Amino acid sequence: MKTFKIFIFTLCTILSIPSYAKLNVITTTTNLKSLVERIGGDQVEVQSFCKGTQDPHYLEAKPSYMLKAAKADLLVSIGLELEVGWLPLIIRGSRNPKIQEGGSGSFVAGSFIETLEKPTGTISRADGDVHPEGNPHFLLDPQNAVIVAEKIKDKLSDMDHEHSKYFLENFKKFSNEINSKLEQWQKQIGKNRKVITYHKTLTYFFHRFGIKNIALLEPKPGIPPSAGHIMEVMKNAKKEGVQLALVENYFDPTVANRVAKDVTGLKVRLIPVSVEGEKDVPDIVQLYEKLVSVMEAK
């Protein structure tokens, strides 16, 4: 009995020792990972579930993710039902009460954003993969990234008071960098750019820089292109004189290439929409630079 008591006592002592190690942060997407790295710097250890080339709508809830989530101090997610198909299982399987929604280690970026394309009135699955709370790809607007970065700074400061000054400095650096580049980016893109995309991934980017999305290759969100719809897209593309078709690199570009065959002057570009989606985009600012350069009128 005495040894048992000693065992319990030691166990309690070990469990109650506060850890001074770096904050262990898990994010659902690589864009969020990049933001946390920008603010947390060398005071955080960050991993993302979704790789840059994977569609965050359809990740599989691998048990190995539960293991990562079990050890996490903070879980940073997009919200707006983007991860609804897999994240709840991971949170439950992690047996980590901190990262439950509403828990001290839960951060849902979508709750700080004024979303676009929020459906009004009734919604139905006949409309495809609609998000009742609005389009979840908000981090592709650099200004939204600043809004989220500020909240991440607050969250990290709450969890690690000692380094709150460091987090604040990092945030200021990031916000200044974005603000100083916005005007330049707008100039590069120019006015009245018209594009075709596969999915409504770039809505926020287009909204920020005044780019017109003439047509989508998907007839409805999440629904693969049909022949009839493609004809419609070609007609619109010709009428509007669109010169650029963008395919998020987790989709198949075959259909876009077919459209390009019929529409003279239309170029197809396979683009990353997440950090690490291509080798030369290791960071969110570089992702914006990449998208801007693709958009540039040449």
Add this chain to the structure above:
Amino acid sequence: MKLLLAIFLCSFAYITYAQPLPSRGKAFNPDIGVNALFLDQESKRDKSENGMSLQEAELQFSSDVDAYFTARVLLAIEEEAGEYEISPEEAFVETLQVPYATIKIGKSKMPMGKHNQLHSHAFPFINAPLQNEAILGEEGLSETGVGASGLIPLPWFSELTFDYTQGENEDLFNAGDKGKKAIIGHFKNLWELSDAATIEFGISGAQGTNSDGADTNLAGADFTFKWRPVEGGKYHSFEWATEYLQKDRKGLSADKLSGIVSHLKYQLAQRWWVQYRYDYLGLNQSRSLDPSKRHTALIAFLPSEFSALRLQYETIDDGQAEDERTLSLQFNISIGAHPAHAY
């Protein structure tokens, strides 16, 4: 005057009554989902189940109870001897705030192998493996009790589940003495070979008292390999899963039976799958019955994640003069909220 006042009051009452409830009132309703499986089947030998039918409809309700618990109820509506019956397939509560472990209370599908934990709409093929039907029963092994599961601190994913249940499965447990309980355990391990591939290895076991007052022991093992490339993972994936299950029923009507089942699943395109399964039932069998061997081929078209059309052809060689051949077409839909599927 009185009449006017009465009319006025009535109309006022009517107005207040007709006011829509604030939409927040609905916020606490449980998530509701329905799965329906429609089946058209043509068998050569056993023609009793030929024709079109509603194979099963499942009603799912799930919600957090409070800050501490979450609950899920799944009712299955199925045709049983010409009449539709509604029965609770699962009804359980799980803890949310207990660190390192999940405590489960209620009736649920037991972790006796991997397939037994699936709902009919998530079966990889239209019907269950032979060994699951023969050993665990048509409805599978679903028991009422208390369970605990937790992750073992190892470098890979390693989960231990333990259930302490009443043991009501008619053939396996169902002891006359209600004091006799059945226990079921599962040990699950998963390794990431790369970002694209995983292997899973699990063992399970169960023990309880049967209607003869003697022991029934179950043992099982499962192995799964899954691959989905990081680039282009929307369009191609592959799965190979094998499961072994054995039963040893002691007592007057002693019975030993075991089987093995293995399947391959390949995703050809975003919405197309081809699958093959091999069943062998009757390894170390105690009764003088011939073993059953089954080949199953399936092609599936999934218009979206909420609907699936599947065509399946199977042949069973069970030692009888004529082999059984069945062609089935199943249409499977899901409406409403649908909890995420396990990996």
